[in-house]
Amino acid sequence: MKHLAIDIFITFFKNPPKQDLLKKIQEEQLWQRWFLKNENPLQKQALKLLSYSKEDEKMIGYDFTCLFLSDIDFVKAPPYASFYLDKDKEIYSNNSEKVKNIFLKYNFLTFLENEPQDSLINELLFIKELLKNNNEEILKEFLEKEFFTWFNAWNEDLEKEAKSDFYKGLAILMRDFFNNLT
Helix, strand or coil: CHHHHHHHHHHHHHCCCCHHHHHHHHHCCCCCCCCCCCCCHHHHHHHHHHHHCCCCHHHHHHHHHHHHCCCCCCCCCCCCCCCCECCCCCECHHHHHHHHHHHHHCCCCCCCCCCCCCHHHHHHHHHHHHHHCCCHHHHHHHHHHCHHHCHHHHHHHHHHHCCCHHHHHHHHHHHHHHHHHC
């Protein structure tokens, strides 16, 4: 089931939801019926933001653009776009090569041929595969040595700078998810 949560995160970091999907989420009460329930205050806060938001496609789409794209030629906009960051929030250029080598080591690049070149999405896809295949040892090592070296700072920035309850809630839900994954 955890890999399904990752699918949801990936979906909304690739593109903002359209109005028909927002309506379906509301009608089917996706957030109220979240399938990985826990009693953590973070999850409760996130699901409350997501469940009771009245934001529409335009508001969420505007926030998506401000967070992940710039106004000039749709170039990624640091620090919220998923660049690899070091502890000083500087782009950590050799990390992308390091992660690529990890993907190669575990024959993961062939799976990614048609996927976007986005740090977060590619790493979430890798984590999803590790979860599906019960590769707990590799998962733990990858999370500790690679993913958490930049994800926590990125996620904190996202939560702080999101204007919509949708992306603020999604950031909090991801933080809760990964806190419980390790």
